[in-house]
Amino acid sequence: MSQCRPLPPALRPGRPFLATARRPAGLPLAPRSQQGKQEGPSSATLTEAAPRAPAAPTVLSRKQEGASTDLSVILPRLKKLALPYWTESDERVSARWKLAGVFALTLGTTGVSVLFNFLNRDFFNALSAKDQAEFAEILVKFLVAICAGIPVYVLRDYYQSKLALEWRQWLTERLTAEYFYDRTFYQVQAGALVDNPDQRIAVDARAFTDTALTFSLTMFNALIDLISFSGILYSIYPPLFGALLVYSIGGTALSIYIGKPLVGLNFQQEAQEANFRYGLVRVRENAESIAFYGGEDNERRLLNSRLQGAVDNFLELLKASRNLQFFTSFYRFVIQILPAAVVAPLFFRGEIEFGVINQSASAFNHILTDVSLVVYQFETIAGFSAVVDRLGEFQEVLEGSRSGGTATVDPVALAASTDEPEAAAAEEGRITITDMPGTSGRSLLDIRDLTLRVPSSGATLVQDLTLSVTPGHSLLIMGPSGAGKTSILRTVAGLWNSGSGHIVRHGQPMGRAEGEGDIFFVPQRPYVVLGTLRDQLLYPTWAQLAGTQAAEGGSAEGASSSGDSSSSGHSTSGGGSGSSGDGSRAASAATSSSGSSSSGNTAASDAAAGSIAGSGARRRPLPSDDELRQALHTVQLSKLLERIGGNLDAVADWASTLSLGEQQRLAFARVLLAKPNLVLMDESTSALDTRNERLLYQALRDAGVTFVSVGHRPTLTQFHDSVLLLHGSGTGLDSADSGPGGWEVRPAKEMTLEKALDYMG
Numbered sequence: 001m002s003q004c005r006p007l008p009p010a011l012r013p014g015r016p017f018l019a020t021a022r023r024p025a026g027l028p029l030a031p032r033s034q035q036g037k038q039e040g041p042s043s044a045t046l047t048e049a050a051p052r053a054p055a056a057p058t059v060l061s062r063k064q065e066g067a068s069t070d071l072s073v074i075l076p077r078l079k080k081l082a083l084p085y086w087t088e089s090d091e092r093v094s095a096r097w098k099l100a101g102v103f104a105l106t107l108g109t110t111g112v113s114v115l116f117n118f119l120n121r122d123f124f125n126a127l128s129a130k131d132q133a134e135f136a137e138i139l140v141k142f143l144v145a146i147c148a149g150i151p152v153y154v155l156r157d158y159y160q161s162k163l164a165l166e167w168r169q170w171l172t173e174r175l176t177a178e179y180f181y182d183r184t185f186y187q188v189q190a191g192a193l194v195d196n197p198d199q200r201i202a203v204d205a206r207a208f209t210d211t212a213l214t215f216s217l218t219m220f221n222a223l224i225d226l227i228s229f230s231g232i233l234y235s236i237y238p239p240l241f242g243a244l245l246v247y248s249i250g251g252t253a254l255s256i257y258i259g260k261p262l263v264g265l266n267f268q269q270e271a272q273e274a275n276f277r278y279g280l281v282r283v284r285e286n287a288e289s290i291a292f293y294g295g296e297d298n299e300r301r302l303l304n305s306r307l308q309g310a311v312d313n314f315l316e317l318l319k320a321s322r323n324l325q326f327f328t329s330f331y332r333f334v335i336q337i338l339p340a341a342v343v344a345p346l347f348f349r350g351e352i353e354f355g356v357i358n359q360s361a362s363a364f365n366h367i368l369t370d371v372s373l374v375v376y377q378f379e380t381i382a383g384f385s386a387v388v389d390r391l392g393e394f395q396e397v398l399e400g401s402r403s404g405g406t407a408t409v410d411p412v413a414l415a416a417s418t419d420e421p422e423a424a425a426a427e428e429g430r431i432t433i434t435d436m437p438g439t440s441g442r443s444l445l446d447i448r449d450l451t452l453r454v455p456s457s458g459a460t461l462v463q464d465l466t467l468s469v470t471p472g473h474s475l476l477i478m479g480p481s482g483a484g485k486t487s488i489l490r491t492v493a494g495l496w497n498s499g500s501g502h503i504v505r506h507g508q509p510m511g512r513a514e515g516e517g518d519i520f521f522v523p524q525r526p527y528v529v530l531g532t533l534r535d536q537l538l539y540p541t542w543a544q545l546a547g548t549q550a551a552e553g554g555s556a557e558g559a560s561s562s563g564d565s566s567s568s569g570h571s572t573s574g575g576g577s578g579s580s581g582d583g584s585r586a587a588s589a590a591t592s593s594s595g596s597s598s599s600g601n602t603a604a605s606d607a608a609a610g611s612i613a614g615s616g617a618r619r620r621p622l623p624s625d626d627e628l629r630q631a632l633h634t635v636q637l638s639k640l641l642e643r644i645g646g647n648l649d650a651v652a653d654w655a656s657t658l659s660l661g662e663q664q665r666l667a668f669a670r671v672l673l674a675k676p677n678l679v680l681m682d683e684s685t686s687a688l689d690t691r692n693e694r695l696l697y698q699a700l701r702d703a704g705v706t707f708v709s710v711g712h713r714p715t716l717t718q719f720h721d722s723v724l725l726l727h728g729s730g731t732g733l734d735s736a737d738s739g740p741g742g743w744e745v746r747p748a749k750e751m752t753l754e755k756a757l758d759y760m761g
């Protein structure tokens with residue numbers, strides 16, 4: 001009799017709604033592995049954007065070894081993740097009001113619970129007194145209370161979920177902004193700084209906001225509940241109240257002890273699931289290569305071993321969860337009969353009415369649940385700690401990699417601060433980049449004393465490279481595999497920071513501002529965006545004007561640099577760069593190039609003037625359809641256009657339908673449309689036949705674009721004016737062994753086919 005519960009379950013007051021109605025689909029509550037499995041990394045995009053970067057970090061970072069259960073780590077991370085939306089965001093005022101509203105509704109739900117507690121008591125009193133009139137009256141009151149109470153619960157749930165959603169959107173956008181800021185995504189990928197960043201952004205951020213909000217309200221609810229029902233229980237029988245407190249505090253301590261391993265296991269489960277899914281994503285992306293290699297058995301084994309990792313960890317998680325459940329179940333059930341057993345003698349002695357037994361049991365259960373929040377929600381808390389840990393770690397990595405990138409020197413500050421800009425800019429042991437918006441027209445790119453080192457081993461790739469690229473004077477970078485050719489392009493793009501030296505880029509960055517940009521980078525495997533053929537052609541110069549999917553397509557070949565007020569006067573100013581041989585090279589190269597410090601100084605002043613005057617960027621008008629078609633024609637892709645009925649807005653999975661050679665031609669079409677002053681290309685014609693290669697280089701020359709190419713083919717020398725030969729660990733053309741990092745610059749016409757073949761080994 002005392003266990004009779006007439007309330008509908010939804011209106012059971014003060015129940016742990018984390019575990020029941022409060023869980024939106026996909027909210028990864030305990031055990032973590034049962035919900036929203038980790039989304040696979042979108043590292044595909046990153047891999048495509050930076051194909052030469054180290055392999056995606058599917059092998060987990062140090063954190064896989066175990067999550068932090070240290071509160072001194074978790075709590076600051078929690079604070080840093082949780083507070084900004086309510087204190088810094090633009091919508092903080094309205095967010096706070098909404099939060100206050102949800103708290104008010106939660107308060108309302110507690111009021112409804114208390115109301116039902118008393119109605120319940122009267123209900124049983126009327127029953128035991130066989131008072132029909134009273135009983136009928138209570139039933140009516142029940143109905144009215146249900147009608148009034150249900151909306152409070154439903155609206156509380158709705159507004160809470162809505163607020164969590166808004167918070168999630170804000171947090172995700174903030175993380176995404178940090179992820180893309182200054183190409184941090186590349187640093188994260190290249191340095192394998194953190195496992196599965198995509199999963200952290202997509203899944204963990206959602207779990208965090210949802211659980212943080214839900215849990216805050218649960219605690220608030222528990223507190224109010226505790227205050228309300230403590231009064232009721234204490235008024236019925238104070239010793240029962242005291243026993244309950246001792247029981248629940250002891251239970252909380254024990255459950256923390258038993259459940260502690262769940263935090264680390266939940267963390268690992270997240271990572272293992274993400275790893276497994278990433279393995280599947282890789283198969284999808286590399287289907288053709290795997291099929292050619294007949295590598296399906298290998299992939300299956302790899303996937304099975306990743307699945308095994310997830311299964312093994314989940315088994316551990318199940319065991320830890322089982323142990324905790326043994327305890328929590330006993331804890332929950334052993335105490336059930338206590339209130340009735342303790343209060344019944346009072347009833348037998350006639351000191352209390354019958355309904356009070358039920359009331360005390362109800363109040364007792366409320367308080368037990370409130371005080372035992374940690375016991376009942378331990379698995380949820382463990383999952384939440386893992387999410388806070390992963391997300392907090394990610395946030396720290398984003399902040400850390402931001403400060404660790406290549407230093408880009410502000411030319412305005414530079415001009416104001418010194419007469420020797422390069423000397424001032426070149427920090428010891430770092431690579432610095434200065435962007436000069438107001439080019440002097442004498443140089444497009446200056447490289448000074450650039451030394452590149454392999455990050456992992458510290459081995460020298462290139463030593464003290466000094467040269468300039470002047471308008472109309474194109475340079476081919478050659479050298480043995482692994483000599484550092486691509487690394488030079490990465491450095492100019494600001495993607496490589498291991499080494500020292502200084503780079504001055506005279507031009508506006510491509511892809512940073514709509515329709516602007518004078519320096520363009522083309523990777524070996526061009527990034528193919530989602531969307532129409534038009535989107536492919538407009539990327540990245542007019543990406544924001546292109547279809548939305550293309551705009552979402554992310555970053556890639558258009559890389560960095562900065563402003564330029566110069567005209568598009570590309571015509572020659574000759575001025576070959578480079579040097580020869582060892583120690584004297586740098587000096588002679590500097591002299592033979594644009595003259596380092598004086599021009600730098602002038603340019604810095606120009607930069608200052610340009611910036612003061614406003615943007616000196618050269619804005620490119622959006623190409624017409626005719627221009628797009630003409631560009632396709634020039635790069636020999638007219639047939640492709642015909643295949644799709646001449647429709648520039650045709651949508652296809654271009655990455656898999658276009659051959660690599662066609663993709664490379666498409667990349668040239670982008671350059672021809674954007675007409676940058678300078679384009680740096682990494683083996684951009686490697687998949688093309690020599691006829692097409694010649695046509696494309698000729699088209700670049702006709703368009704007045706100066707180019708720097710990395711390539712192996714000896715035939716390339718005929719399209720360039722100079723050749724930069726990197727020796728790698730070998731020797732130069734005529735010189736003796738120059739040691740690691742040696743280089744020399746030769747006029748291209750000296751590089752006969754025979755010599756080039758000799759040199760390439």
Ligand SMILES: Nc1ncnc2c1ncn2[C@@H]1O[C@H](COP(=O)(O)OP(=O)(O)OP(=O)(O)O)[C@@H](O)[C@H]1O
Nearest residue numbers: 052054190454455456480481482483484485486487
């Ligand atoms: N992020 C990185 N971490 C560690 N080492 C790297 C990284 N990126 C490149 N390397 C190493 O630096 C060296 C130079 O690489 P780079 O890609 O510049 O060579 P390359 O001359 O372009 O070679 P190839 O002709 O084969 O394309 C290689 O030994 C490569 O393994």
